[in-house]
Amino acid sequence: MSDLLANLPGRHLEAWHYTDLKALKSFAFAAPAPAAIDSALLPDLAMNRIVFVNGFLDEALSVLPAWARLSSHEATKSDLPLAILNAQHRQAGIAIDIPDDVDAGAILLISISQAGAPIALFPRHRISLGRNAKLTLIDIAQGEGVYWHNPVSEISLADAAQLSHYRLQDEAEAAFHTATIFADIAASAAYESFSLVLGGQLSRAEFHARLGGAGADIHLNAAQLLAGTQHADFTSVVSHDAPHCASRQTVKSVLAGHSRGVFQGRIEVARAAQKTDGYQMNQALLLSPHAEIDSKPELEIFADDVKCSHGATIGALDPEQIFYLRSRGIPEPEARAMLIRAFIDEALAPVTHDQARALLERAIEGAWSKLVS
Amino acid sequence: MLEIKNLSARIDDKEILRGIDLVVPQGEIHAIMGPNGAGKSTLSYVLSGRDGYEVTGGTATLNGVDLLAMAPEERAAAGVFLAFQYPVELPGVGNANFIRTALNAILRARGEPELDAVAFLKRARAEIKRLAMPEDMLKRNVNVGFSGGEKKRNEVLQMALLRPRIAILDETDSGLDIDALKIVADGVNALRGPDFSALVITHYQRLLDHIVPDYVHVLANGRIVRSGGPELAHELEAHGYAGLEAA
Numbered sequence: 001m002s003d004l005l006a007n008l009p010g011r012h013l014e015a016w017h018y019t020d021l022k023a024l025k026s027f028a029f030a031a032p033a034p035a036a037i038d039s040a041l042l043p044d045l046a047m048n049r050i051v052f053v054n055g056f057l058d059e060a061l062s063v064l065p066a067w068a069r070l071s072s073h074e075a076t077k078s079d080l081p082l083a084i085l086n087a088q089h090r091q092a093g094i095a096i097d098i099p100d101d102v103d104a105g106a107i108l109l110i111s112i113s114q115a116g117a118p119i120a121l122f123p124r125h126r127i128s129l130g131r132n133a134k135l136t137l138i139d140i141a142q143g144e145g146v147y148w149h150n151p152v153s154e155i156s157l158a159d160a161a162q163l164s165h166y167r168l169q170d171e172a173e174a175a176f177h178t179a180t181i182f183a184d185i186a187a188s189a190a191y192e193s194f195s196l197v198l199g200g201q202l203s204r205a206e207f208h209a210r211l212g213g214a215g216a217d218i219h220l221n222a223a224q225l226l227a228g229t230q231h232a233d234f235t236s237v238v239s240h241d242a243p244h245c246a247s248r249q250t251v252k253s254v255l256a257g258h259s260r261g262v263f264q265g266r267i268e269v270a271r272a273a274q275k276t277d278g279y280q281m282n283q284a285l286l287l288s289p290h291a292e293i294d295s296k297p298e299l300e301i302f303a304d305d306v307k308c309s310h311g312a313t314i315g316a317l318d319p320e321q322i323f324y325l326r327s328r329g330i331p332e333p334e335a336r337a338m339l340i341r342a343f344i345d346e347a348l349a350p351v352t353h354d355q356a357r358a359l360l361e362r363a364i365e366g367a368w369s370k371l372v373s
Numbered sequence: 374m375l376e377i378k379n380l381s382a383r384i385d386d387k388e389i390l391r392g393i394d395l396v397v398p399q400g401e402i403h404a405i406m407g408p409n410g411a412g413k414s415t416l417s418y419v420l421s422g423r424d425g426y427e428v429t430g431g432t433a434t435l436n437g438v439d440l441l442a443m444a445p446e447e448r449a450a451a452g453v454f455l456a457f458q459y460p461v462e463l464p465g466v467g468n469a470n471f472i473r474t475a476l477n478a479i480l481r482a483r484g485e486p487e488l489d490a491v492a493f494l495k496r497a498r499a500e501i502k503r504l505a506m507p508e509d510m511l512k513r514n515v516n517v518g519f520s521g522g523e524k525k526r527n528e529v530l531q532m533a534l535l536r537p538r539i540a541i542l543d544e545t546d547s548g549l550d551i552d553a554l555k556i557v558a559d560g561v562n563a564l565r566g567p568d569f570s571a572l573v574i575t576h577y578q579r580l581l582d583h584i585v586p587d588y589v590h591v592l593a594n595g596r597i598v599r600s601g602g603p604e605l606a607h608e609l610e611a612h613g614y615a616g617l618e619a620a
Contacts, residue, residue, distance in 0.1 A: 319424065324461035327421050328475035328531065329449035329482065338474065342465025 004029060004089070004120060009081035018262040018294045019204055019233040024176055029120035029148055032091075037061070037112055045138065045355050049108040055091045055121040067104060071095035075124055076154055076182070080206070083180050086122045086152040093125040093151070096137075100130035100158070106138065106353060111151065113143030113175065120148040127153065129161035129189075136164040136353045141171055141179075142199070148176040155182060157189035159213060164192045166356045168363055171199035173228075178204045187213025187242070192350040196360050197224040197232045198367050204233035204262075211238070211245035211273075222251045223344040226259035226291075227370040233262035240273035240303075247277075252344045253284040255291035256371045266298040269306050276301075278308035285343050286316050287336075287371060336372040374398050375420075375539050375570065380431035381595075382419045389415040391595035392431065397539065399436075400567045404581055405574045406606060407592035408614040413574045414458060416592070417543040420572075421455040422448050435539060449475070450482035452538030456528040456545050463515035468527065469497060471515045472534055479535060500533045504560050522553030529560035540564070540571040546580035558583030578610040 005025050009016040032054035039061055042051065050068060051061040057070045073095060075087035098104045113121060129135055141149055149171060157163055171177045177200040183191050195205050209218050224232045238247045253261035263282040284293035297310040317339055325335035341364065351357045375397040382390040389412045397403045407413050419426050420433055422445035433440045440448055463471065477487040488496070497511055506526055516524050525545055532540055542561070546554055561571060561584050573584055581589070581603065589605040590597045593614065599605065 318461075320461050321463055323423050323445060324457065324463070325471075325475075326445035327423075327449060327455050327457075328471075328535065329446050329479035330475050331446045331478060332444070334474070334478065335446075338466055338471075339463070342463060345465040 004085070007081060007085060015235065015264070018264070018296075019202070019231065021202070023202055024148060027118040027146060029118045032056075032113075032119040032121055035114045037114065041112060041142075042110065043108070043140070043359055045108050045359065047106045047108055047355070049110065050094050052111045052123065054113055054119065055123055057092070065104070065107070067098055067102075068094055068096045068107065071126065073124070073126055075152070078182070080180060082150055082178050082206075083152050086124060086150055086180070089120070089122040090124045091122050093123040095125075096127045096135070098129045098133040098135050101132045102130070103134040106136035106355065108138045108140065110140040110142070111149065113145070113147045113149060113172070115143065115145030115147040118146040118148075121150065123151045125151065125153045127155045127163065129157045129163055131158045132160045133158070134162045136166070136356065138166050138168070138356050138359065140168045141177060143172045143175055145172055146174045147172070148178070150178045152180045153182070155191065156184045157186055157191060159186045160188045161186070162190045162192070164350065164353060164356075166351055166353070166360065167193070167195040167205070168360065169195065169197045169199055169203060169205070170363060171203065173199065173201065175200045176202050178206070180206045181208070183207065183209040183218070185209065185211050185213070185216040185218060188215040189213070190217040192219045193221065194219075194348060194350045194360075195222040195234070196363055197222060197226070197234070198363060200230065200232070202231045204235060207236040207238075209236070209238045209247075211240050211247065212242055214242045214244045216242065216245045218247045219350040220247070220249045221347045221350055223347045224251075224253045224261050225364070225367045225371060226254070226261060227256040228259060229257065230259045231262070233264070235262070235264040237266045237268065238278070240267065240269045240276045240278065243272060243274045243276070245273065245276055247279070249280040250347045250349070251282045252347045253293055254287065254340050254344065254371060255284060255293060256287040258288070258290045260292040260294070263293070263295045263297075263312070265296070265310070266300065267308060267310075269299075269301040269303050269308065271302040273303045274305045276303060276306040276308065278306070280310035282312045283343070284314045285340065286314060333368070333372045337368045340371060375433070375435055375572070377433045378431050380419070380433055381429045382415060382426050383429055384415070384426055388429075389595055390419065393592075393595070393597055395590060395597060397570050397572055399538070399570055401587040402565065402571045402573060402584060404586040404589045404606065405572060405592050406576065406578070406589060406609055409576065411592045412595045413592055414543055417455055417541045417572075417574055420541055421445060421453055446478065447482070449535070450479045454532050454535055454537030454540045456525075456532060456540060456542040458544040458547060460516050460524040460528055462517045464517050466515045468513055468515050469494065469511040472497065472531055475531070476535055497534060500530060503563065504530060504533060505556060506530060521548035522550065525549055525553060525557050526560070529557050533560060533564060536564075538568065538570065540569070542571060542573045544574055544576065546575055546577060554580065555583060578606040581606045
């Protein structure tokens, strides 16, 4: 896979101005080989599950319903450099097809990477919901060692379909994670998404969502909890192509140590997309003088009757609030954790599924030690 | 018993407390009155351990334990409670969760069993009823969108649930109308007993009509310049603080 790193997007591209992939060039990534994992690595969730280990479907650990199967489908064409790389090197991914009017409940999609030597993974997943279909997808990425996980997910929601997509990026400390998610959302359909970013030395989640029918609705929320020298980038392009659609983005970054967060959010409102309701908020909490946030909200509006707002705030924990909590008997690390948890709370609003909520809360709990020590 | 001996403290290079001597025996309520800038709030912050104050001399102990050597949360576990003049808003933190976390931290520090959510809510609801407060007080975020009176009532609710040995009320009457003042005073009076003492810091006498203190001390220019019974508060109300600094 030596040609792999020749076509990486460089910082001269505007979309990659804040995130530099050159660290990938220090490694000679090999194609992955199947590996066995301990089932104890899987979260305790009572639901169907799709388990990928090093990019291979683990059939023994997976519990696949009729509407999910392994698939090496054609990649939809894209001009995004990482999606092109994914298409060139793509591995089989999951194909989910929920028929019209079916409420498919919840399913876990977990990708576990076990890298002895550096490996690169290029799964391509496709998730399609028919008219009025429903699904909750809990999407976890984790692993050990040095690896580059570059998944692409193609999501398409037919009229009035509802997908709740909860992503937990909990990759290994030394890992690279660059996910691209395409979402095509038809009339009155809803895509509810929350990403929790905890792991990886360098990561990016890039959403390209198109609201293509009247009354389509999208929530793209995220919380990034970073420490050390971690770098995480949340990039979104939401295209309002139809009238009466709503998009909501609340992205919170909590940055300790020398970590760096990036937010690039772009809302495009086409001429036809009258009565668009767009909202975008990016807030960063800097826990250290060495942490950095780069925030770039963009609005591009061609319709004349729309409501679009965006905002960005950057702050630190308030010493008055910490003292108030400590004066009530709460030790300082716990006080700081409470305030950080409160800071990201708003981003968790789309997480209405109980098991997903509990899983994410536990993952957040597990991140305190790196943030408040 | 709270025992303060020759306590001096400064902020930056400014000497604020200049040798305070004060003893509040267990079970008693003492008031500290004084003009603006006398050092009243500084005393409450130094006792509760807020950053930014440097103790330059003297001691403060609670039942013989050195308060000044402890972190704020350790003082709370030892039984100190500060009712803030300006209670702090905590967006995203539910009030019930906040008070339960505080109570359990204190219980844990004392080696006592913690309360689960159900047991806590039962106790909190009983307290709310006793204090004639609205039940939604527990469900809201801490002090967010509370009126001035509600914030002070929330301080009293926390105090009632955390059961301190010594409560320091820093200008709790400021910004309160008479009805809110009565509710706050009733809350404090309900805690009166042999195991509870309080230091009521106020600029005005009117709070002391509702929380009748055992003793009144006058703080001026960083020192206690006069002490007396509750009648001293009325005297100050009639004649003001003028002339006391020289006493």
